[in-house]
Amino acid sequence: MKFFDKNICESCGASILKLADFGTNEDGTVNTEFCHDCYQKGKFIDHGITLEQKIE
Numbered sequence: 001m002k003f004f005d006k007n008i009c010e011s012c013g014a015s016i017l018k019l020a021d022f023g024t025n026e027d028g029t030v031n032t033e034f035c036h037d038c039y040q041k042g043k044f045i046d047h048g049i050t051l052e053q054k055i056e
């Protein structure tokens with residue numbers, strides 16, 4: 001797991017400043033690509049905008 005001084009959620013673009021702000025994988029480990037608001041327990045939380053829609 002990498003932990004940089006400044007992490008950006010790849011879904012919403014929010015800054016992730018502390019470990020608790022990271023999302024979590026299904027097995028409970030930290031997911032460093034997405035924030036806790038977007039990704040918890042291996043699943044994206046529905047904000048109305050998914051990553052796939054963002055790509056399109």
Ligand SMILES: [Zn+2]
Pocket residue numbers: 009010011012013014034035036037038039
């Ligand atoms: Zn996010």
